[in-house]
Amino acid sequence: MTPNIAAAKAALSHLDIEENTAAIKSKSRDFFWYSPVLKARLDGVVADFVVSPRNEGEVIEVLKTCYAHDVPVTTRGAGTGNYGQAMPLAGGCVMHLRHMSAVRDIQPGRVIVEPGCLLKDLDAACKDHSGQEIRMFSSTWATATIGGFIAGGSGGVGSCTWGSLRDLGNIIRLRVVTMEEEPRVLEFQGEELARVSHAYGTNGIITEIEMPLAPAYEWIEMFVATDDFMDAARFAEELANEDGILIKLATVFEAPIAKDYFQRVAPHVESGTNLIGLMVAPHSMDGFATFLGRRPGARLIYRSDASDWDRGPGMVFEYGWNHTTLRALKVDPSITYLQVRYGFPQHLPLIEQMREALSPEVLQHLEVLKEGGKVMFAGLSLVKFTSEARLDEIVKIHEEAGAMVFNPHRYTLEEGGRQTVDDRQLAFKREADPKGLLNPGKMIAWDDPDWAFDEMYAYPKIRAAE
């Protein structure tokens, strides 16, 4: 099965095809370079061509044509993922969905949108229409697409209230095109959603999305400082457990993250300052003030509606989730990160244990997350990278203590997830992508069903630029 790139390109030449080599290279990349491990392996990966369909009909045409010519297709939104989700490991076609960005319908509590719509544009449309917004978004809200968030993300700002994307009710419907001789268009709801959400586009291409909405408020963004790290963690947890106080973000940064990596915050904190980033609904600010007043060790140092800082910090959520690592990386290129699950009810002792074992080599960055109705933490810990061996060791220390790691130094679905095959995704790939052309190399279960997960998986057909 040798891809006939030239034939596919020729057949698609009436579409929006990128010819410029530099542009092809740039559109073949996502944010994999957060990871030195992925950087070492994926830096040269490049597609043969990039096509940007304008509508579902053109998506079907791309998939049908590439199917006919055995050309791999890796689909992307803005390419802000950190797991190499959108890296075209086998080359071929990158399908860029930027033209498919229409917001089709907004109703109370729900929106229908095309996958290429930027999260910020989607929110703007919903707010403008009826004072609504999406329940959760990645910290790359300003640049990422809703389709990329669903296909490659798991949760984010808002997950402290609404849980994760995979939780029932957080995606209503997905319209999906298969990659077959005659592509089919399917509508997924309920149990079927799990087939293609967070599947990196390995088994179908999402062309329409129906999502629930929440009311849009003028969120008050804040920074709160504490001297003690566990005080900060408890503050965030206890605030999230206040059922009457509506929040959208509660993120905790171990000292000296704020001083060392948050340039506009640095003048207002010391090296020993632990920081909490918050988004609170305006009508919950009275309740928040009471909550804060009960904790004399916590100091409110910034609020977006009444700032006395010479230079404002920008959006507070752009310090949280994956932006924390981005800010640290910009100051110290040797920083990388982990994604850890600190599950209820062991979350606080586990965090304390990891911190005692690993700080300051690993600095705690926590995000409040709801799972199964309980407040817990996702850890997007900052790691001072020394070697792959040491990084693996750090992962192992977490896992042995009982903290699950979603390893962001792996590019497969399984290794970046729970290290097990998702049978629903695999079964649907058999049906929807019989030639295995969709985002190849990302699903171990497809390529190597007997893989033992005892070392990092290396996709044998990985193709780097010459």
Next chain:
Amino acid sequence: MTPNIAAAKAALSHLDIEENTAAIKSKSRDFFWYSPVLKARLDGVVADFVVSPRNEGEVIEVLKTCYAHDVPVTTRGAGTGNYGQAMPLAGGCVMHLRHMSAVRDIQPGRVIVEPGCLLKDLDAACKDHSGQEIRMFSSTWATATIGGFIAGGSGGVGSCTWGSLRDLGNIIRLRVVTMEEEPRVLEFQGEELARVSHAYGTNGIITEIEMPLAPAYEWIEMFVATDDFMDAARFAEELANEDGILIKLATVFEAPIAKDYFQRVAPHVESGTNLIGLMVAPHSMDGFATFLGRRPGARLIYRSDASDWDRGPGMVFEYGWNHTTLRALKVDPSITYLQVRYGFPQHLPLIEQMREALSPEVLQHLEVLKEGGKVMFAGLSLVKFTSEARLDEIVKIHEEAGAMVFNPHRYTLEEGGRQTVDDRQLAFKREADPKGLLNPGKMIAWDDPDWAFDEMYAYPKIRAAE
């Protein structure tokens, strides 16, 4: 200190004063008769006169005048409380706030309203204005007032998501008039709110309320049936723990409550049917359908948007909270109830234990409630009343097992609450009601600071109609 009723009436004669004896008697009563214990003690209680001020100025005039003439003042909204909250134990003046019902201002996430506004009118105004509604309401939504809910209630429909009224953020601001020689008008926020919320009007009169709002949706009301009771309880808990499914009500009725007491539901269930009453946001119905599909033992027998019942059941929330007891009472006058707290994480075992010990003398009626971020249950158990001694024994069985009882067969704040003095409320009463004229007999700490709580408190100055 003898009240000079005639002088007070004369001084207030230019206000809206009720002169009709039957009307005075009717406006001197609340729903205390849910309890045979309270019925035996309060049935003859009656005020001397009823005054309905039109604005805060007239409230001040009533309080100032009654202060001058040593006349007790018991304030009421619609009188739908079940703890005798609005019963004028010492006679005197009943101040009825029905004229003070203006909705003053609606903003995103908040409303300012006068206390006499009916919950349903408040919701209608907020929905009409901007698609909003109050976060929680009592099952007496159609008849009760917002002021009465705050002064006499604790939570209700919506508490499965937002917690209780006392939780931070669920009341924003209260404006309060004191009963002194020169009444003062105070504005309470934050920690101060606890002084007068759920204080039965014993230490100040609320004249304006600022509350948070939530988005108003066309809630889908449903009944789900199960054969096993604990399956029903787990269904409600697990649904409430689904962070992505937005609900407003999850209530559980042990068999044969539905068959015996819910007349319009009875044709659709058997005696052995346990019932779950639900309100789910329309955009969460897909997630709910998935949740339901995973539980083959649970049968959806009614949904308000697609009913095939000849006679609809009306609003499902009017089967929950205190309406369950009301419906049972109408069929069997010997039924009364308890209010129980089944706290996380012992709630399910505790419920099972109480049911094994007491069913069918005590039938479980559970309401999902959030407390401290955790899903738990309030029990508004139906009790087949035989004697006061047995009722006390049933209360004791609950307490000894670790289930706190908010005894609805007592008319004092302490006995109906946590059986301890609320120092904030007592301290504020000293300041705001120096003569002890506001709703007398309801705060033991004021009347008898050394009371030992070893028997039911009997207010010595209780005055029955002759």
